[in-house]
Amino acid sequence: MYQQYSVADTFGVSAPASMTVEGFVPANNPFVPVQKPYVFRREPLRDVLAFFRNPNGDGLYITGPTGSGKTSLVEQAAARLHWGVHAVAGHGRLEFNDLLGQFVLTGNGTMKWTDGPLTSAVRHGHVLLLNEIDATDPAELLGLNDIVEGKPLMIAATDEVVIPHPKFRLVATGNSAGAGDQSGLYQGVMRQSLAFMDRFRLMEVGYPEPDDEMSMLERAVPTMPLSIRERMIQLANEIRKVFIGGSDSAGLLSITMSTRSLLRWAQLSANYKGSPNALAYAWIGRWFCGGMRPNARPSTGWRKTCSAAIGRCDMSVLYWQVECRAPQPVVFAVNHALHQWRSCIDRWQQDLGLSYVGWPDWDSLLRLSEIGRGFDTSGQIHPEHGIAPWLWLTALKKAGFVGIDVGIVTDASRETSTNLHQESEVLQLFGTNLVQIRPVAEALGLLLPSLDLVAALGEMDSDWF
Ligand SMILES: Nc1ncnc2c1ncn2[C@@H]1O[C@H](COP(=O)(O)OP(=O)(O)O)[C@@H](O)[C@H]1O
Numbered sequence: 001m002y003q004q005y006s007v008a009d010t011f012g013v014s015a016p017a018s019m020t021v022e023g024f025v026p027a028n029n030p031f032v033p034v035q036k037p038y039v040f041r042r043e044p045l046r047d048v049l050a051f052f053r054n055p056n057g058d059g060l061y062i063t064g065p066t067g068s069g070k071t072s073l074v075e076q077a078a079a080r081l082h083w084g085v086h087a088v089a090g091h092g093r094l095e096f097n098d099l100l101g102q103f104v105l106t107g108n109g110t111m112k113w114t115d116g117p118l119t120s121a122v123r124h125g126h127v128l129l130l131n132e133i134d135a136t137d138p139a140e141l142l143g144l145n146d147i148v149e150g151k152p153l154m155i156a157a158t159d160e161v162v163i164p165h166p167k168f169r170l171v172a173t174g175n176s177a178g179a180g181d182q183s184g185l186y187q188g189v190m191r192q193s194l195a196f197m198d199r200f201r202l203m204e205v206g207y208p209e210p211d212d213e214m215s216m217l218e219r220a221v222p223t224m225p226l227s228i229r230e231r232m233i234q235l236a237n238e239i240r241k242v243f244i245g246g247s248d249s250a251g252l253l254s255i256t257m258s259t260r261s262l263l264r265w266a267q268l269s270a271n272y273k274g275s276p277n278a279l280a281y282a283w284i285g286r287w288f289c290g291g292m293r294p295n296a297r298p299s300t301g302w303r304k305t306c307s308a309a310i311g312r313c314d315m316s317v318l319y320w321q322v323e324c325r326a327p328q329p330v331v332f333a334v335n336h337a338l339h340q341w342r343s344c345i346d347r348w349q350q351d352l353g354l355s356y357v358g359w360p361d362w363d364s365l366l367r368l369s370e371i372g373r374g375f376d377t378s379g380q381i382h383p384e385h386g387i388a389p390w391l392w393l394t395a396l397k398k399a400g401f402v403g404i405d406v407g408i409v410t411d412a413s414r415e416t417s418t419n420l421h422q423e424s425e426v427l428q429l430f431g432t433n434l435v436q437i438r439p440v441a442e443a444l445g446l447l448l449p450s451l452d453l454v455a456a457l458g459e460m461d462s463d464w465f
């Protein structure tokens with residue numbers, strides 16, 4: 001029934017020849033995942049195998065960024081050991097009873113109990129793989145505590161007591177290590193109960209090292225030249241640095257480049273092979289036309305990074321114009337507002353330690369509006385001026401003073417709007433993003449103050465536990 005597998009041969013990692021791990025004798029078990037090409041990394045593999053060998057009353061909780069290979073690591077390790085897996089995707093309405101099983105109607109009109117994934121795994125010694133467990137209601141998971149510890153599974157509906165098979169394993173994967181999501185990146189992430197988390201050993205799967213990703217890409221698209229593969233991985237890692245927040249940036253992107261995306265990008269590039277800039281086409285195809293979550297849009301820093309890497313830039317200057325045909329009191333009100341916004345901007349820039357190359361029109365616009373008469377003026381905003389002048393003029397536009405007309409257009413003649421959420425192109429031009437400009441944008445009335453859900457939830461904790 002069981003069989004020893006050589007770690008080096010089975011997983012293609014460097015390990016002493018004598019090192020083996022116990023798995024099942026191949027027996028056409030339909031629950032064994034299909035083997036796919038997979039590049040095993042030493043450390044994560046070691047942790048998973050150690051857990052498979054002896055869980056010691058624990059579950060295994062694998063955290064890491066999305067698409068880094070958490071789910072596939074477990075499935076592919078199990079596949080090679082011929083170990084059955086029941087994978088369940090966590091979601092807000094998943095209930096413990098869904099995991100247990102249910103009565104179903106049979107052909108002759110009677111009811112018959114069918115095991116759910118948990119019961120099957122406990123009964124037959126399979127792995128129960130709970131994916132995105134942090135999206136699941138913690139209360140529904142409490143029922144798993146006893147089973148993780150090796151206690152029998154009670155099925156009240158049938159009065160059955162299932163003694164856990166010695167090879168039953170519980171593995172959970174999630175983005176947030178059970179602490180709820182601090183970053184705001186993973187929506188629907190729930191804080192898991194301490195009592196439940198306590199039953200898990202925690203392991204982290206980050207994005208693979210460049211060498212590992214090189215071999216993944218090589219397997220996925222063997223025809224792709226080495227130099228291109230290297231460039232893609234370099235870009236992916238640059239994006240990840242910005243996403244996670246490396247030394248020089250603090251998590252500025254709202255989407256990242258997972259291993260999954262990288263492989264898909266490579267495959268798309270292969271499809272576009274022969275076109276003048278295959279990488280860029282595939283990039284656009286991947287990110288701007290589809291393949292992404294429907295409501296996710298590439299953010300500014302992201303596009304900036306991409307343009308830097310694949311040599312595209314959409315825009316280089318903004319043209320603005322202010323036409324004033326307002327009566328004197330309104331012009332004075334405009335002048336007053338411009339002064340106020342200007343000091344908000346100054347304070348914000350000081351707080352950030354930003355110093356922009358001077359934009360000549362700050363003073364000219366203030367002086368013109370001081371006189372209280374109509375005027376007509378225009379100018380340009382270049383990337384080195386920073387985003388502040390655009391925010392200033394956009395605030396004026398949004399204020400909608402009667403008789404004041406503000407126009408700001410891109411060099412492709414697109415009128416920029418006052419909805420900052422739609423102006424990623426502008427944010428990109430100035431190398432900034434909504435997070436960074438939020439304080440000043442709120443002060444200028446361009447963004448609504450955001451509700452701090454994490455803080456709000458944090459206050460609820462003490463009542464809950
Ligand atoms: N080490 C790897 N070798 C081969 N492909 C991988 C590897 N890691 C990730 N992948 C690819 O990335 C995809 C996403 O991995 P997955 O395990 O679903 O990520 P996660 O569960 O962390 O979100 C997989 O379908 C697989 O194609």
Ligand SMILES: [Mg+2]
Nearest residue numbers: 070071131173
């Ligand atoms: Mg997964």
